[in-house]
Amino acid sequence: MIVENATSLRRRKILAHGVLIAFIALIMFPFLMVLSISFREGNFSTGNLWPSNPTLEHWALALGFEYTRENGTVVKPPYPVLLWLWNSIKIGLIASAGILLLSTTSAFAFARMRFRGKGALLDTLLIVQMFPAALAVVAIYAIFDGLGRVVPWMGVDTHPALILSYLSAITLHIWTIKGYFDSIDPALDKAAQIDGATPWQAFRYIFLPLSIPILAVVFVLSFIFLVNEYPVASILLRNTDQMTLAVGARQYLYEQNYLWGDFAAAAILSGLPITVLFLLAQRFLISGLSEGGVKG
Amino acid sequence: MIAAEVPEEPNLARSSLKWLVLGVSALAFLYVVWGLYLAGEPLFAVITMALGLAIFILFGWARFYTWRFVFPAVAAVALFIVLPVLYTTGIGFTNFSARNLLTFERVQDYHLQATITDPADKRGFGLTADERLFFPATDDSPALITPPLGDAVNGTLPATETSETVEVEAMRAVMQRRAQLQALAVRLPDERVLKMDGLRSFSVSVPFYEVGPDGVLTGADGTVLTPNHEIGFYQDAGGKTLTPGWRVGVGFENFERVLTSDGVRQPMLQIFVWTCLFAFLSMVLTFAVGTTLAVILEWSHLAYRGVYRVLLLLPYAVPAFISILVFRGLFNQNFGEINLILSTLFGIKPVWFTSPILAKIMLLIVNTWLGFPYWMLLIAGFLQAVPRDHYKAAALEGAGPVRSFFAITLPQILPPSVPLLIANFAFNFNNIVLVLLLTRGGPDIPGTLIPAGSTDLLGSFTFRIAFQNSGQDFGMASAISTLIFIITGVIAFVNFRMMQRYAAKRSARP
Numbered sequence: 001m002i003v004e005n006a007t008s009l010r011r012r013k014i015l016a017h018g019v020l021i022a023f024i025a026l027i028m029f030p031f032l033m034v035l036s037i038s039f040r041e042g043n044f045s046t047g048n049l050w051p052s053n054p055t056l057e058h059w060a061l062a063l064g065f066e067y068t069r070e071n072g073t074v075v076k077p078p079y080p081v082l083l084w085l086w087n088s089i090k091i092g093l094i095a096s097a098g099i100l101l102l103s104t105t106s107a108f109a110f111a112r113m114r115f116r117g118k119g120a121l122l123d124t125l126l127i128v129q130m131f132p133a134a135l136a137v138v139a140i141y142a143i144f145d146g147l148g149r150v151v152p153w154m155g156v157d158t159h160p161a162l163i164l165s166y167l168s169a170i171t172l173h174i175w176t177i178k179g180y181f182d183s184i185d186p187a188l189d190k191a192a193q194i195d196g197a198t199p200w201q202a203f204r205y206i207f208l209p210l211s212i213p214i215l216a217v218v219f220v221l222s223f224i225f226l227v228n229e230y231p232v233a234s235i236l237l238r239n240t241d242q243m244t245l246a247v248g249a250r251q252y253l254y255e256q257n258y259l260w261g262d263f264a265a266a267a268i269l270s271g272l273p274i275t276v277l278f279l280l281a282q283r284f285l286i287s288g289l290s291e292g293g294v295k296g
Numbered sequence: 297m298i299a300a301e302v303p304e305e306p307n308l309a310r311s312s313l314k315w316l317v318l319g320v321s322a323l324a325f326l327y328v329v330w331g332l333y334l335a336g337e338p339l340f341a342v343i344t345m346a347l348g349l350a351i352f353i354l355f356g357w358a359r360f361y362t363w364r365f366v367f368p369a370v371a372a373v374a375l376f377i378v379l380p381v382l383y384t385t386g387i388g389f390t391n392f393s394a395r396n397l398l399t400f401e402r403v404q405d406y407h408l409q410a411t412i413t414d415p416a417d418k419r420g421f422g423l424t425a426d427e428r429l430f431f432p433a434t435d436d437s438p439a440l441i442t443p444p445l446g447d448a449v450n451g452t453l454p455a456t457e458t459s460e461t462v463e464v465e466a467m468r469a470v471m472q473r474r475a476q477l478q479a480l481a482v483r484l485p486d487e488r489v490l491k492m493d494g495l496r497s498f499s500v501s502v503p504f505y506e507v508g509p510d511g512v513l514t515g516a517d518g519t520v521l522t523p524n525h526e527i528g529f530y531q532d533a534g535g536k537t538l539t540p541g542w543r544v545g546v547g548f549e550n551f552e553r554v555l556t557s558d559g560v561r562q563p564m565l566q567i568f569v570w571t572c573l574f575a576f577l578s579m580v581l582t583f584a585v586g587t588t589l590a591v592i593l594e595w596s597h598l599a600y601r602g603v604y605r606v607l608l609l610l611p612y613a614v615p616a617f618i619s620i621l622v623f624r625g626l627f628n629q630n631f632g633e634i635n636l637i638l639s640t641l642f643g644i645k646p647v648w649f650t651s652p653i654l655a656k657i658m659l660l661i662v663n664t665w666l667g668f669p670y671w672m673l674l675i676a677g678f679l680q681a682v683p684r685d686h687y688k689a690a691a692l693e694g695a696g697p698v699r700s701f702f703a704i705t706l707p708q709i710l711p712p713s714v715p716l717l718i719a720n721f722a723f724n725f726n727n728i729v730l731v732l733l734l735t736r737g738g739p740d741i742p743g744t745l746i747p748a749g750s751t752d753l754l755g756s757f758t759f760r761i762a763f764q765n766s767g768q769d770f771g772m773a774s775a776i777s778t779l780i781f782i783i784t785g786v787i788a789f790v791n792f793r794m795m796q797r798y799a800a801k802r803s804a805r806p
Binding site for chain 1 (some may be wrong): 327331332335337338340345361362363364365366367369370372373375376377378379380381384386387392446474589592593595599600604606607608609610611612613614615616617618619623624625626628635665687695697719722726727729730733755758762764773775777780781784785787788789791792793795
């Protein structure tokens with residue numbers, strides 16, 4: 001923006017800062033509130049926005065310790081938050097690795113090989129990707145219910161079932177990786193081909209080492225997406241000890257059993273690692289985002 | 297481009313090793329397929345078979361070399377996306393629900409498990425100190441003894457004949473183990489089964505029903521149950537149905553109910569309108585807020601832009617399920633912090649969760665809060681492509697920032713945004729996580745046949761029909777899901793054409 005005189009420049013600067021600060025106040029309000037609530041006594045908020053009698057009770061419970069109040073009563077942790085966090089991380093890591101494994105070779109084929117039906121397949125992927133898995137939950141439930149009768153470790157309420165159903169997220173990532181392969185100089189694989197390399201060797205020894213950065217981006221993107229997934233996880237995982245964070249966190253805020261304070265501490269504890277991961281990775285993620293609406 | 301034809305290596309040892317590995321894995325696949333088929337899961341058997349066959353063909357013949365690369369993705373899409381979508385549609389044509397949950401065979405088994413005891417075959421019993429069951433000898437059969445209760449396999453203990461007489465505990469021991477004993481079946485040497493029928497006796501139990509031709513069940517007292525494959529229930533002579541039922545195809549019944557039955561169509565229509573409105577408003581609001589912030593942050597005279605940017609990104613960085621639940625607490629009508637502040641400042645306490653309008657507004661506020669950083673990031677990228685000298689020209693002409701935004705910036709960033717806007721619309725059209733975690737669809741629309749909420753989106757409404765309300769009507773939910781698939785498909789296709797058009801326009805530009 002080009003501004004011609006100094007006073008109007010300053011006025012506009014103040015205006016811009018004002019708008020931004022007001023907006024950031026709105027953004028930060030829920031976070032600061034939750035931080036304050038996590039130190040507040042009891043599970044119902046009453047009165048102050050600033051905790052008058054700060055207590056570590058909710059934090060102890062979230063970390064899985066028993067807490068002894070001043071009057072001697074011992075409070076047990078209501079839910080295994082750290083176990084849920086571990087479940088989420090485990091499922092997210094394995095499923096993301098599986099997604100990478102399934103999508104990388106085909107992305108290579110789409111970028112570099114010639115075969116019949118390629119264009120149609122790519123277009124299909126793009127359209128299919130918009131079907132939300134959450135709407136096929138009935139089928140997913142029925143399928144894994146049936147599978148569980150034959151193979152118990154892959155039935156409802158098991159992690160392998162959820163991981164398998166999460167592999168459906170590959171469509172988008174194929175496009176992202178293909179986009180990166182497209183940008184690799186064709187002279188490289190031409191040279192390899194002249195030296196007698198098979199496509200597999202070109203893929204294994206040229207493309208794979210070159211594409212480590214984009215594979216890392218896809219891994220983080222899919223990890224974050226999967227950790228956030230709620231509908232499918234909520235119907236496949238029923239047992240408290242099997243739950244992921246997204247399913248478990250919901251347990252805190254039922255009308256009959258409203259644990260607002262405990263929830264606040266658990267939310268910060270479990271949300272922080274994912275938030276930090278995202279902020280660290282966000283510089284690299286933006287390029288991946290413009291390939292399609294991953295989140296939001 | 298790499299040529300797809302690859303000369304097969306003439307190495308004999310290598311090629312025979314390849315066929316050995318392929319042959320062994322083919323056998324392994326066949327074994328699994330056979331197992332699945334025997335277990336009564338033909339669908340899984342067919343899928344495994346197809347998978348094994350594809351692997352065998354692709355890796356057996358060199359002419360399918362290229363397809364070896366594509367296969368993992370195609371198989372995954374077919375198995376994990378196409379199959380569930382088709383299966384959902386299939387369920388839409390059945391009466392699959394909490395009442396019609398099982399297969400016909402399992403319903404029959406359930407009825408056959410009902411037993412009656414034959415009082416003529418009563419045997420007294422006692423419990424020994426080491427928890428064995430002892431049946432003293434009667435006039436026409438010798439005494440029997442079982443292993444300890446703890447050794448029961450599937451609730452059954454075998455009894456063996458014995459010639460000794462064993463000391464048994466007092467009645468009190470039996471009383472204490474009563475529940476355990478009642479669940480127990482004792483298998484006699486002649487394979488008949490004894491069940492407990494009193495504190496002092498076991499007697500032979502026989503199935504109440506006998507299976508006749510066509511699955512007709514005839515009871516010991518003469519009742520006749522006929523399977524009705526139209527509705528998926530057994531019926532007695534008077535036409536009364538017996539639960540549980542099994543799954544049968546019902547044709548277009550679910551679709552008819554959705555589209556024509558007043559108690560269903562009315563809320564469906566209302567929910568459909570709200571879903572479109574929600575998706576559209578969410579798209580416009582997040583786009584507007586995100587673009588505004590991106591444009592402000594783009595202004596090079598502004599200090600601390602990096603700090604602002606990271607802070608504004610926070611709603612995107614924090615896992616959405618946590619933010620949504622945090623808002624659920626903050627908006628709480630009675631002790632939420634938002635009402636606390638509003639009542640201190642203005643003396644009002646809006647009923648966010650009981651008023652349909654306020655609940656909808658709350659949903660939009662939260663969704664805008666969650667969604668604007670996505671647009672802020674994307675638009676910041678698009679802004680880089682806007683030529684600087686256009687702004688200079690506008691400033692020289694005397695245009696203010698607002699004017700130059702609408703005259704220069706917006707026309708430049710809108711075209712690349714259109715496909716993403718449509719994708720965003722589709723995303724919010726099916727944004728069921730937000731609804732399930734924030735309002736759970738509530739407040740309910742009064743006077744409907746199936747529970748429907750005024751903030752329900754089509755997707756969350758379906759989800760709740762299937763998994764949250766007592767009916768668990770999977771068939772109905774799948775029918776609605778199928779309709780949503782069609783709508784989503786149309787949006788996806790429009791989006792796809794828009795992207796093609798944009799790509800064509802961009803490549804046409806010099």
